[in-house]
Amino acid sequence: MAFPPQFLEELRTRLALSDVVGKRLRLIRAGREYKAPCPFHNEKSPSFYVNDQKGFFHCFGCGAHGDIIGFVMRHDNLAFPEAVEALAGEAGLPVPRATEEDKQRYERRKTLHDLVEQAARWFEQQLYAPAGRAGLEYFQRRGLDTDGMARFRLGFAPGDSGALRSQLLKQGFSEEDMVTAGLLKRPEDGRTPYSFFRNRVIFPVTDRRGRVVAFGGRILEGDGPKYVNTADTPLFHKGTLLYGxxxxxxxxxxxxxxxxxxxxxxxxxxxxxxxxxxxxxxxxxxxxxxxxxxxxxxxxxxxxxxxxxxxxxxxxxxxxxxxxxxxxxxxxxxxxxxxxxxxxxxxxxxxxxxxxxxxxxxxxxxxxxxxxxxxxxxxxxxxxxxxxxxxxxxxxxxxxxxxxxxxxxxxxxxxxxxxxxxxRAPSPPHRTAACPGVLSLIHTCRARREDQ
The missing domain is CATH 3.40.1360.10 (Dna Topoisomerase Vi A Subunit; Chain: A, domain 2)
Structure with a gap:
């Protein structure tokens, strides 16, 4: 039985892995993850870990590994279609059937995801290239070090309007896909598409699963709006996502x-x-x-x-x-x-x-x-x-x-x-707080600076 790929993706997104596993095992918080004795082999010390952000479970004892569907298949002894239907019931999702058009649409989205990820990597590289010096200095002035910039995958789009296009063409991506993903803009007169982001520091925007789907760009000098964002694409709708x-x-x-x-x-x-x-x-x-x-x-x-x-x-x-x-x-x-x-x-x-x-x-x-x-x-x-x-x-x-x-x-x-x-009632006598908080001190310091 075939299911539309986008339905399976929505199923994995809709349900937290820890919620599904937690209904079957007693999970213990372990930092950003959860742990429990592995249900797939006998053990006393927990070596079975669940990571919601990455969407998988892993046992360091027996090597069991998989996503939310794989866990239900293995734990509940279900075939793939039965596990999907069980999870769909938990998520409140009707179970559709895949068509050839669904499969093609999924492959299209997968290509666009790969394309946008490669663009994000290129923007990151440009931040440390000679053309990205102004962007690097901007982030440094804002108090970010190399680790901080890497953590948020910050980048730079150089002023060369054809550089990103040339790089992605070399990697086998099509110009049409670059336009669809919002990376290039096609002039109305039919000339070669040019980079939408130019001479801007770049902030990658990720979806619920942490995949890059769009970008925000802040201009450093010259004309144009201070910030621009990727327009709506098959991967991204700005009114439904939040940065971070x-x-x-x-x-x-x-x-x-x-x-x-x-x-x-x-x-x-x-x-x-x-x-x-x-x-x-x-x-x-x-x-x-x-x-x-x-x-x-x-x-x-x-x-x-x-x-x-x-x-x-x-x-x-x-x-x-x-x-x-x-x-x-x-x-x-x-x-x-x-x-x-x-x-x-x-x-x-x-x-x-x-x-x-x-x-x-x-x-x-x-x-x-x-x-x-x-x-x-x-x-x-x-x-x-x-x-x-x-x-x-x-x-x-x-x-x-x-x-x-x-x-x-x-x-x-x-x-x-x-x-x-x-x-409408008479106001009580005003009483001053005995100990001003941090914000009160900020206001006081600012007032003193203005008086000097």
Missing amino acids: LSRARQAAADGKPVIVAEGYMDVIALVRAGFEGAVAPLGTALTETQVQELWKLIPDAEKVPFLCFDGDNAGRRAAWRAVERILPHLAPGHSARVAFLPEGEDPDSLIRLHGPRAMQEVLGEAIPLSEAVWRMETEGKPTDTPESKAAVKAALDSRVGQIADRDVQIFYRTEMRRRGSAA
Whole structure:
């Protein structure tokens, strides 16, 4: 029985190997992996390891090795079709049947994956070539050493618009595939396609399984937008992926916070500071699909992702847009918190100047979504007349009415009424905190610098 290759790929992506194995064995956390006594041979000390990020199991005792389908086949004594159908049931996926067109489409995607991977390697090499000197110096100025650049597979696209094309043609890839993968752009007048990324530092974007599928590029000098990203391709849809997603999956499984930042360098700075659950949208505002991805990352219903924004007016506007996107999809256990950085700082600058502790305090001061909704509709709006108060109430009612889940909506309405009552009550005497935190010290230092 044949199954469409893309269905099998989706099955492996949809189910975490540790979840499937954990239903059959008692797994013990071992760093980024899990371990257990091997079910395929008798042993007392665990030598059987499960790695979710790589998607395979391996026994160092008997050599058993394979992916999620191979494990179920071997453990449950099932044939391949039976194992696939069992896993499809666990994943809630209907089982399709492969057609010749499905097979051809899969082979096409495999070719594109190979092509994009080779392009990523070439960009990495160019960073250390004479043409990449400006890119190398840029990353060094941003505090990255060779190991850091290698960890994130950073690269450089030289100004030569034909260099990448020539290199990939030598490796046997077609020009048409390079255009399809977003590496080349074809002029409207029919001339030879040219490199889409030129004179830019390169940030590879990976899918959920850690495979490079697209790129982001930051210009260093000359005309053009500051950042450009690969357009949608058969491998990549910018509204569904997040930069850093594959790494964040493992971090979230390890109990680390999921943090949504605004840019590539912010994610890199956060990960290097120990916040490995950091992700970022890809040149667009946070989409509903990306929000759903965030919730899938976090196994603990009591934990929520942090939406981290700059503390200026633009950052607040971006935060409110993100809240608007999330609000209709709120459900029990599915929410978020909004964190604002000190004005003039982003995660990269904050961590470089003040260390991870300052970032931890930013997360500690994050506000719940209910507080964010209240601020959206009340900050800067008059409430000194019955009419203005009624206008604020109507705006809050309208905003809360967007929540589809009835129970969550009811609790939000109760919370907005409580805040409205508290806002009308006399304010308690202001009390100064006994011990200022890291962020308070940052503000104090900045004020002293401005006074000097």
